[in-house]
Amino acid sequence: MHFFEHRDGELYAENLRVTDLVEEFGSPLYIYSAKTFRRHFEAFDSAFSGLDHLTCYSVKANSNLCILKLLADMGAGMDIVSGGELHRALAAGVDPSKIVYSGVGKRAYEIEQALAADILMFNVESLAELEKIDEIAGLVGKTARISLRINPDVDPKTHPYIATGLKKAKFGLDIESSLEGYKKAKELKHIDPVGIDCHIGSQLTSIDPFLEALDKIMAFRDKLTAMGLDIRYLDLGGGLGITYDEEEPPHPSAFGEALTQVLADQSLKVILEPGRVIAGNAGIMVTEVLYTKGGETKEFVIVDGAMNDLVRPSLYDSFHRIGEVTPKGRPERVVDVVGPICESGDFLARGRTLPGVGSGELLAVYSAGAYGFTMSSNYNSRPRAAEVIVDGDQAHLARRRETYEDLIACEKGCLDSM
Ligand code: LLP
Incomplete structure (x- = not known):
């Protein structure tokens, strides 16, 4: 039982619209209830x-x-x-x-x-x-x-x-x-x-x-x-x-x-x-669709969240339910949901039946509250996602999104010493 549910065609985290949270805090975004x-x-x-x-x-x-x-x-x-x-x-x-x-x-x-x-x-x-x-x-x-x-x-x-x-x-x-x-x-x-x-x-x-x-x-x-x-x-x-x-x-x-x-x-x-x-079902990861492309044998939905953000599918082949934040009732197709990382193992789902989503739309990856953010990394020099805790109608930024400066902060000293 969790408090991520659709109301009036929109996914809510408790009393807040997920779309609004992403507008404020960016994507990909971990949202906890x-x-x-x-x-x-x-x-x-x-x-x-x-x-x-x-x-x-x-x-x-x-x-x-x-x-x-x-x-x-x-x-x-x-x-x-x-x-x-x-x-x-x-x-x-x-x-x-x-x-x-x-x-x-x-x-x-x-x-x-x-x-x-x-x-x-x-x-x-x-x-x-x-x-x-x-x-x-x-x-x-x-x-x-x-x-x-x-x-x-x-x-x-x-x-x-x-x-x-x-x-x-x-x-x-x-x-x-x-x-x-x-x-x-x-x-x-x-x-x-x-x-x-x-x-x-x-x-x-x-x-x-x-x-x-x-x-x-x-x-x-x-x-x-x-x-x-x-x-x-x-x-x-x-x-x-x-x-x-x-x-x-x-x-x-x-x-x-x-x-x-x-x-x-x-x-x-x-x-x-x-x-x-x-923790598991108390959190979701929201990710934005960047592109879609149809290969000869497969269709891909390319999103801005990747294995560095949520490694469980790549590491254990584990299943996370994925759904539209704002469902539009379009016909379904079988797709691979993949991230921008340069590895074939970078996927959030393979062979998944999803409505035909397009660029700029948001997907919610469910059951991401446990072993999600804690197993994330900076692979491909991707700053780690932000984490937000929703409590009723309040949103607390629990971890700010990392910046490019954060990415290099621990290495900069080397430039002076070399
Ligand atoms: N106690 C010890 C000593 C443990 O090693 C673990 C988990 C726990 C408690 C908590 O287990 P839980 O209640 O969460 O099942 N990364 C994997 C899970 C690794 C679990 C490691 N140990 C995953 O994403 O499924």
């Missing part, structure tokens, strides 16, 4: 109201400062994977005691930064990382709260690039190594093993893999309890899918209910790290 973000967070968080829990929004999905603030104001914690994300979360006013830090390659300075901020815990992904955190915590006179990220070897049945809980994945530790890891964690002086963590993949459309993983983890927790460890946190990661096309993922309430049934009697604080389910 604050009301949708709030609704998604509330639906997710309340699904776990039967459990002692903390919803740590996964910053990588959409890390705009205003989005982080909006969610933090609703009580969200954050799941981060870099010092940069920590910096963002703190700048947005997130309470550090609600921040968990995952990722296989934490740098020493990032560990120090997180210890200085006194975050809730590190989700540790290797024994070498565990030792490194202990060493740094010792140097700065702190104790680090940690979970080990367990790789439960469960098939999430999603795109291979975003399946993370299989044995062959680079993430986490298999169950045997984890046992060794907890023994070590118990001995290390500057480590406090307080939790267990797992994240099996993203865009899951069934609850079963989550339950399968949970089963393995609860059995593992019993072993840890027998070892005398007091495990207080259970972090189940993110991964709940959304509807891009025809998928029918479980509603957060069904997900919450299923987990609550298993965990209700456990004295554990449950941490969840949803990203896509909060």
Whole structure:
């Protein structure tokens, strides 16, 4: 459910006309709906109201400062994977005691930064990382709260690039190594093993893999309890899918209910790290049609948004619904929607049935709120798009469009030194 809908032949973001927003802020443009973000967070968080829990929004999905603030104001914690994300979360006013830090390659300075901020815990992904955190915590006179990220070897049945809980994945530790890891964690002086963590993949459309993983983890927790460890946190990661096309993922309430049934009697604080389910359908990317051309075998709609703005179609062949901002009821044709970048892989859709649109018209690319802007780049020296948050009848410029000067700012020093 989101608040991008057509009224009187015009696409609206909440109470504002998308056409007016593009007139003011330019194209391509990311538009987020604050009301949708709030609704998604509330639906997710309340699904776990039967459990002692903390919803740590996964910053990588959409890390705009205003989005982080909006969610933090609703009580969200954050799941981060870099010092940069920590910096963002703190700048947005997130309470550090609600921040968990995952990722296989934490740098020493990032560990120090997180210890200085006194975050809730590190989700540790290797024994070498565990030792490194202990060493740094010792140097700065702190104790680090940690979970080990367990790789439960469960098939999430999603795109291979975003399946993370299989044995062959680079993430986490298999169950045997984890046992060794907890023994070590118990001995290390500057480590406090307080939790267990797992994240099996993203865009899951069934609850079963989550339950399968949970089963393995609860059995593992019993072993840890027998070892005398007091495990207080259970972090189940993110991964709940959304509807891009025809998928029918479980509603957060069904997900919450299923987990609550298993965990209700456990004295554990449950941490969840949803990203896509909060942000995905709370944002669209609007792009202007530059040209159309009919090749011998194909028709192309060439737009001003490209793979540098939204890479998901090129990278995962993923589907994003595309529609006219101002529908005109023209006959449909099968087209490729492509951007200006010099790569055949630069497309937003291939073989898509769309009304015959013309130059200067606007298209909305839906479900672009998660892993859209955050995965954008400057490839082909294209300044990154602006981001706007609509809240009722207010539009907030959440990130200004980059300029040509921004493109060269970090390189200019070289001209003087050469
Ligand atoms: N927690 C951890 C440790 C993660 O690695 C991720 C996502 C999440 C939480 C949030 O997962 P979500 O609830 O959003 O599924 N770029 C890809 C998605 C990569 C996901 C990486 N990890 C895409 O565009 O589909």
